[in-house]
Amino acid sequence: MTTAKSTVDVQAFIDSQRFSPFQWTILVLCFLVVAADGFDTAAVGFIAPSLVQQWGVARSSLGPVMSAALVGLGIGALAAGPCADRIGRKTVLVLSVFFFGIWSLAAAHATSIEQLTVLRFLTGLGLGAAMPNAVTLMSEYAPARIRAVAVNAMFCGFSCGLAIGGVASAWLIPHFGWPSVLVAGGVGPIVLTALLVLLLPESVQFMVVRKRADERVAQILERIAPLSRFDGCRFIAVESHTSGKSVKAQSALALVLSSRYRFGTLMLWLAYFMGLLIYYLLTNWLPTLFRDTGLSGEKAALMTSLFPLGGVLGNLCVGWIMDRINGNRVIAVTYLLVAVLVLLVGRGVGHQIWLGTLIFLTGTSVTSAVTSMSALAASFYPTRGRATGVAWMLGIGRIGGVAGALVGAALMGLGWQFGAVFSLLAVPALISAVALVVMAPRLGESGAQRPESKEVVTPSSVLDKKLG
Incomplete structure (x- = not known):
């Protein structure tokens, strides 16, 4: 006599469970990856004043x-994204971390x-x-009810990495x-x-889609x-298998650019582009801008470290709100706050305490707006296109980010001063806010945030049947 196998939807199972110590381990590891990413990304910004001095090159x-x-x-x-959808999220993640460590050395x-x-x-x-x-990886292991705050908590690692970079640089370089x-x-x-x-x-989810052994999936769950x-x-x-097309019938990139998701995808790209222009211009050029105001190299590095530090609290707060309110509107309001703050920073140069406070608040707003975009993208796309959708955004x-670094170099070459640079950054902040506001109706159309099927047998019910 043959007994039919019970069917378990892995995401529905994860959504029904408490956030376990095992998932906390995943969160901590991803946090450390993002922290290392933040440290290495900002490293050149911290060493830039020393390069100018030792190599005798122009700032531009x-x-x-x-x-x-x-x-x-x-x-x-x-x-x-495409590589992860083909060979696995973990494999690509491990190789990438090792790769950027070797080349940083x-x-x-x-x-x-x-050479540099x-x-x-x-x-x-x-x-x-x-x-x-x-x-x-973090979004696929986080229950849907806390997905935004979990992803944003992971992204706090980036702010911590930047802050550690500022403090470490202030000590290491001398x-x-x-x-x-x-x-x-x-x-x-x-x-x-x-x-x-x-x-x-x-x-x-990747293992299930790729038909990996059920025993391995069971061990993880x-x-x-x-x-x-x-x-x-x-x-x-x-x-x-609920959209009328199998995963193999439509590539993940084709899904992301399909008529159903195209407009939302373009708005995500535009908002993230403008957000990173602000973020990386400040991350790369803040130490140099502070030196131009008369601060010493050590004080400039420490003042710069205030910029990412505020993002830790901001990420958690914005993520918590996004799990309860329309996510794109929350981020749009945050970008509006960025526009106000950068205008205020440009007028607070003469007062170090006031300037440090504004830099902290600006960093809180910019960092939480930019990092929350990943949580928004993860919720916008369905599982079969999530890795590619997030990666392409x-x-x-x-x-x-490239534009931010180059625009900063151009402004330095033109002799723009601290206040003028910050005032200019209000423009991309407003563009990001508008892009997210007009994207709002597409979140409802995508269906990515609605349950797509009720065909679920949870492990607890299976266990109850066995015990019964």
């Missing part, structure tokens, strides 16, 4: 160095602008591939020189790679809910 000539990593970030992100031995530019580009390839896979910052940015990721190999699981048993269960990812948006 550092534009290619600062933008090289961001170009690599964009290319790495564009490639990361190599960059510490650069002896010219040209090439090595920063290679570092950026790894950085770009790491971020979207960390976002996708004692060991600018290469020590890049050495620190290489050793950390290499050590982290070993932890990822040992402790990080593959996405269960039992670590989320140790009292559940999955003997004889068949696992499914409901989204992969990050990749296209990174062009804004």
